[in-house]
Amino acid sequence: MNPFDYLRAEDVASAVATVAGRPGAAYLGGGTNLVDHMKLGVATPDLLVDVTRLPFNQVEVLPSGAVRIGATVRNSDLAADPVIRARYPALSRALLAGASGQLRNLATTGGNLLQRTRCVYFQNLTTPCNKREPGSGCSAIEGYSRYHAILGASNQCVAVHPSDMAVALVALDASVVVLGAAGERRIPVVDFHRLPDDQPERDTVLTHGDLITAVEVPELPEGTRSTYWKVRDRASYAFALVSVAAAVHLDDGIVRDVRLALGGVAHKPWRAGRAEQVLRGGPATEENFQRAADAELADARPLAGNRFKVPMARNTLVAVLRELALGQGR
Ligand SMILES: Cc1cc2nc3c(=O)[nH]c(=O)nc-3n(C[C@H](O)[C@H](O)[C@H](O)COP(=O)(O)OP(=O)(O)OC[C@H]3O[C@@H](n4cnc5c(N)ncnc54)[C@H](O)[C@@H]3O)c2cc1C
Numbered sequence: 475m476n477p478f479d480y481l482r483a484e485d486v487a488s489a490v491a492t493v494a495g496r497p498g499a500a501y502l503g504g505g506t507n508l509v510d511h512m513k514l515g516v517a518t519p520d521l522l523v524d525v526t527r528l529p530f531n532q533v534e535v536l537p538s539g540a541v542r543i544g545a546t547v548r549n550s551d552l553a554a555d556p557v558i559r560a561r562y563p564a565l566s567r568a569l570l571a572g573a574s575g576q577l578r579n580l581a582t583t584g585g586n587l588l589q590r591t592r593c594v595y596f597q598n599l600t601t602p603c604n605k606r607e608p609g610s611g612c613s614a615i616e617g618y619s620r621y622h623a624i625l626g627a628s629n630q631c632v633a634v635h636p637s638d639m640a641v642a643l644v645a646l647d648a649s650v651v652v653l654g655a656a657g658e659r660r661i662p663v664v665d666f667h668r669l670p671d672d673q674p675e676r677d678t679v680l681t682h683g684d685l686i687t688a689v690e691v692p693e694l695p696e697g698t699r700s701t702y703w704k705v706r707d708r709a710s711y712a713f714a715l716v717s718v719a720a721a722v723h724l725d726d727g728i729v730r731d732v733r734l735a736l737g738g739v740a741h742k743p744w745r746a747g748r749a750e751q752v753l754r755g756g757p758a759t760e761e762n763f764q765r766a767a768d769a770e771l772a773d774a775r776p777l778a779g780n781r782f783k784v785p786m787a788r789n790t791l792v793a794v795l796r797e798l799a800l801g802q803g804r
Pocket of ligand 1: 500501502503504505506507508509510525545546571572573574577580581582583584585586587588589636637638639684685686687711712713714
């Protein structure tokens with residue numbers, strides 16, 4: 475591991491100024507992803523600014539009805555929070571589907587959003603990877619691709635985004651609150667992560683020094699039901715092959731509001747806008763669920779090792795809609 479300095483941030487402004495002013499500096503949340511990458515040599519920061527003592531560890535209901543989640547709230551605490559469990563079961567379930575109890579006790583909301591891909595080639599310094607070393611090539615396109623993208627990939631990178639929490643946040647129309655050298659801004663989570671295009675080394679729209687201070691989740695229409703399903707190789711402690719986050723509001727059998735996102739299929743949590751369009755305003759029927767899933771996956775481009783993901787994503791999306799809209803569970 476590279477030698478590095480450690481600084482415990484005492485106040486927000488100096489944390490941002492310190493990281494923004496030093497190209498090799500990085501924020502440290504729970505360290506469950508960054509420290510692994512430092513051990514592997516994938517990340518080589520020369521200064522870690524620990525943000526876990528900054529005053530961002532609260533979950534609060536705002537006067538608007540939205541819920542503000544501080545960036546240092548641990549994944550375990552967020553999943554167990556009574557407001558989150560009652561209002562956003564999809565978010566609580568997504569968190570509990572991720573990692574293990576011990577990891578969730580350390581992992582923070584900000585760090586979870588910024589965790590990097592689990593592509594085996596990204597984590598292996600001996601293999602080419604455009605995300606780790608721009609211009610070196612993508613080993614996954616012709617290689618081991620079971621976990622890789624079927625939507626929105628480029629000829630530079632076919633990696634997928636690994637966070638379960640972020641998929642739920644996209645379906646819930648949440649926003650990330652960011653403090654940078656130029657002040658505070660809000661970024662919808664759906665626009666926060668990027669598709670790879672020809673810059674796969676950039677996972678998000680953040681620039682160096684930007685500090686995540688909170689995530690805000692708007693209030694859902696009264697009567698909305700939400701959930702998160704994750705399909706994986708093991709029942710726990712495994713990343714998603716495919717996942718679906720959904721929030722559905724029905725009125726007399728008609729879909730009044732629907733928000734859908736897919737995980738494990740793209741370089742970012744994938745908002746299933748085409749499926750939503752098919753469903754919105756129509757009757758909640760099995761036939762429409764299937765039409766919606768087909769519309770969303772029409773442009774899927776699987777690799778040799780992950781063709782199974784197309785029917786898996788389709789069937790999971792239909793099953794989630796069936797559970798939420800028709801009350802027919804697993
Ligand atoms: C064995 C294993 C299995 C796992 N399985 C899953 C899984 O199934 N699903 C899943 O979703 N995740 C899984 N994870 C990943 C885990 O959820 C992440 O490691 C964790 O959420 C990262 O949070 P952290 O606070 O530890 O981040 P850190 O490791 O501290 O940081 C991650 C990144 O975020 C940056 N950062 C941290 N906080 C901030 C901030 N406030 N502002 C700006 N930048 C910040 C850091 O600089 C770093 O770049 C797994 C991890 C392991 C090790």
